[in-house]
Amino acid sequence: MHIGIMGLGYVGLPLAVAFAEAGHDVTALDTDARKIDSIRRRESYIEDIPSDRLAAVADRIEATRHAQPLARCDAVLICVPTPLTANREPDLGPLMSATRALSGVLQSGQLVVVESTTYPGTTRERIAPLLEECGLVAGRDFNVAFSPERVDPGRTDFTLRTTPKIVGGLTDACADRAVALYEAVCDTVVRVTTPDAAELAKLLENIFRSVNIALVNEMAMLADRMGIDIWEVVDAAATKPYGFMRFDPGPGMGGHCLPVDPFYLSWRAREFDMTAEFIELAGKVNQNMPYHCVARIERVLNDAAKAVRGSRIAVFGVSYKAGVGDMRESPALKIIDVLAGLGADVVYHDPHVPELVEQGLRSTSVDDTLDGADLAVIVTAHPGVDHDSIVERAPLALDLRGVTRRSKDRSTVQL
Numbered sequence: 001m002h003i004g005i006m007g008l009g010y011v012g013l014p015l016a017v018a019f020a021e022a023g024h025d026v027t028a029l030d031t032d033a034r035k036i037d038s039i040r041r042r043e044s045y046i047e048d049i050p051s052d053r054l055a056a057v058a059d060r061i062e063a064t065r066h067a068q069p070l071a072r073c074d075a076v077l078i079c080v081p082t083p084l085t086a087n088r089e090p091d092l093g094p095l096m097s098a099t100r101a102l103s104g105v106l107q108s109g110q111l112v113v114v115e116s117t118t119y120p121g122t123t124r125e126r127i128a129p130l131l132e133e134c135g136l137v138a139g140r141d142f143n144v145a146f147s148p149e150r151v152d153p154g155r156t157d158f159t160l161r162t163t164p165k166i167v168g169g170l171t172d173a174c175a176d177r178a179v180a181l182y183e184a185v186c187d188t189v190v191r192v193t194t195p196d197a198a199e200l201a202k203l204l205e206n207i208f209r210s211v212n213i214a215l216v217n218e219m220a221m222l223a224d225r226m227g228i229d230i231w232e233v234v235d236a237a238a239t240k241p242y243g244f245m246r247f248d249p250g251p252g253m254g255g256h257c258l259p260v261d262p263f264y265l266s267w268r269a270r271e272f273d274m275t276a277e278f279i280e281l282a283g284k285v286n287q288n289m290p291y292h293c294v295a296r297i298e299r300v301l302n303d304a305a306k307a308v309r310g311s312r313i314a315v316f317g318v319s320y321k322a323g324v325g326d327m328r329e330s331p332a333l334k335i336i337d338v339l340a341g342l343g344a345d346v347v348y349h350d351p352h353v354p355e356l357v358e359q360g361l362r363s364t365s366v367d368d369t370l371d372g373a374d375l376a377v378i379v380t381a382h383p384g385v386d387h388d389s390i391v392e393r394a395p396l397a398l399d400l401r402g403v404t405r406r407s408k409d410r411s412t413v414q415l
């Protein structure tokens with residue numbers, strides 16, 4: 001097969017490499033010239049795809065900024081961003097613009113699959129009609145399906161091949177073709193009856209996580225007031241062999257998906273006279289967590305008769321989750337900005353994030369970060385960083401991830 005991929009980020013580049021590894025030709029399109037140049041140089045910019053893996057299949061990947069080569073493809077997968085506007089409403093701009101570009105070169109017999117996360121109805125009501133502006137008819141002259149991406153950056157136990165892939169086609173024939181396509185790179189393909197069901201399934205998965213994270217974060221705030229160790233509580237509850245799924249509290253939700261996707265559904269729900277209250281409440285609790293963490297920092301300093309203003313605060317880990325350098329929606333940014341606004345002197349160490357451009361900060365070594373610090377705060381606990389030693393060496397320490405609970409230093413404060 002000849003596969004076209006539009007949008008070569010965390011979702012699109014791994015897909016391009018997977019199809020090339022399965023022996024298919026890939027036309028990889030992105031509007032970002034730096035990404036195209038990087039692929040042409042056989043250098044990966046996604047941590048999950050080592051450059052040698054990309055280089056091994058680079059001969060089968062044609063990287064381009066132009067839509068015309070997509071006309072030669074059997075199937076085109078759309079993997080562009082689906083962000084929120086400043087008012088937290090769905091921004092379908094990139095998705096519409098990619099679809100419009102594809103419509104200009106669409107050929108009879110092609111299959112188009114949307115992978116970008118979006119609200120139920122997008123593929124049927126927005127994508128198919130826009131593609132049809134070329135004069136071809138969806139479901140008759142070309143096929144359309146939705147298949148949500150489930151990649152979890154940094155994860156190695158589940159891969160594209162071993163993670164079941166959901167597919168919903170506009171017609172049965174559309175679904176047949178999309179199932180056959182994904183069977184080339186996935187062991188299990190799960191077929192649902194409509195694109196709308198596939199769109200909603202993806203949102204249910206993310207909202208499930210968002211609501212459960214909010215629940216355990218609310219518990220953490222309550223346990224803090226009650227003087228109970230939330231980590232001990234979570235550890236104990238997680239011993240139940242059924243009916244409980246572990247979620248850990250933390251400084252807030254980050255990444256491209258969880259802080260964004262649920263609001264696609266709450267926005268859509270309003271059209272159906274519904275308020276999606278779980279979604280809104282979970283968003284509210286999770287968005288408040290960085291502020292709760294700052295209040296926690298203020299208390300730790302206050303107990304030592306210190307003010308935030310003028311204190312040197314050493315932040316360990318700034319990406320949104322352990323083991324990766326992804327900064328999108330990272331709660332560390334909010335914590336750092338609020339602390340800086342309060343007059344703190346913030347320094348940080350993160351082996352995955354060399355620089356925070358907007359904050360004007362560069363990652364320093366563990367020793368330099370601790371040098372002269374009044375307080376060490378573990379915001380994201382990267383593997384390979386010795387957090388026990390950090391909290392033992394810092395005059396004051398606050399652990400927002402519960403990773404130093406068993407450290408010899410009993411003075412460390414937990415979230």
Ligand SMILES: NC(=O)c1ccc[n+]([C@@H]2O[C@H](COP(=O)([O-])OP(=O)(O)OC[C@H]3O[C@@H](n4cnc5c(N)ncnc54)[C@H](O)[C@@H]3O)[C@@H](O)[C@H]2O)c1
Pocket residue numbers: 006007008009010011012029030031032035079080081082094095097098115116117118148149150151152153256257
């Ligand atoms: N990152 C994840 O872990 C993840 C997981 C599941 C689903 N998703 C969803 O997949 C979609 C893509 O996410 P991502 O993380 O890969 O985003 P990303 O920002 O890493 O990559 C998107 C790419 O699309 C390109 N792009 C933007 N507009 C374009 C256009 N009109 N034509 C061609 N390319 C264009 C951008 O330059 C960028 O390289 C989103 O809807 C996201 O919600 C992401």
